[in-house]
Amino acid sequence: MANFTIADIKALREQLGTGMVDTKKALEEADGDVEKAVEILRLKGAKGNAKRADRSTSEGLVTAREQDGAVTLLELACETDFVAKNERFIALADKVVEAAAAASADSAEAALAAPAGDQTVAELISDEAAIIGEKVELRRVRTLTGEHFSVYLHKTSKDLPPQIGVVVAYTGENAEAARSIAQHVSFANPSYLAREDVPEADVEKEREIVTEISRNEGKPEAALPKIVEGRVNAFFKQVVLLDQDYAKDNKVSVAQVAKDAGITITDFARFKVGA
Known part of the structure; x- marks a missing residue:
């Protein structure tokens, strides 16, 4: 009989994150020697890396x-x-x-x-x-x-480590406002900091699309330039952080919130697991 218990299997599995069957087999092969079982699992895993x-x-x-x-x-x-x-x-x-x-x-x-x-x-x-x-x-x-940073790591499930991470680089001294903007980034998922960061080709493509949509809706030709620019501005509000409506008060932009707080956002990054 192998010299280990169910509790030993559970402890080793939790330590390594290995499967139940593989952990049990490794302990059986190692006759209950945990260090040897770890080595067995490592060698087996190395062979499996390519397969995975x-x-x-x-x-x-x-x-x-x-x-x-x-x-x-x-x-x-x-x-x-x-x-x-x-x-x-x-x-x-x-x-x-x-x-x-x-x-x-x-x-x-x-x-x-x-x-x-x-x-x-x-x-x-x-x-x-x-x-x-x-x-x-x-x-x-x-x-x-940057000069200062606000780091916000968000858990989408209390049982898991952070799934969304945001870093906001800024100048100024209002750390509370910077953290609030980092939380906004976590929620709103902007792609760019400012309008000038959006590739011109993307802006022109959006302008072409909304122009065609507006014409298909029967909008008057004379009114098209104003209608199209309004829709392009709406596009900027979707993808540009500083243009976005602030998550905690959609009556003001993120740019206005930063200005009122005496800070300047110089860069940001947002990662979401699997996205």
């Missing part, structure tokens, strides 16, 4: 780290919510964001190449994925620089 390459990673977490006048925001993805809330996966995310921040990585590719101890972040993730038994993917990384 095409699997989807729709779960995971977002996390952030501030270092030397910059904040790094990243999304680390996995296959199931069971792994997403596992302590080993969360600890891996902490190591990855620390390494990415130290390297000032501004892309997943740069972060994967960053050193993490005596290996790269890519190697660290591969090793941990082998133990966890799921595909783990560093999906997105942004590093923002």
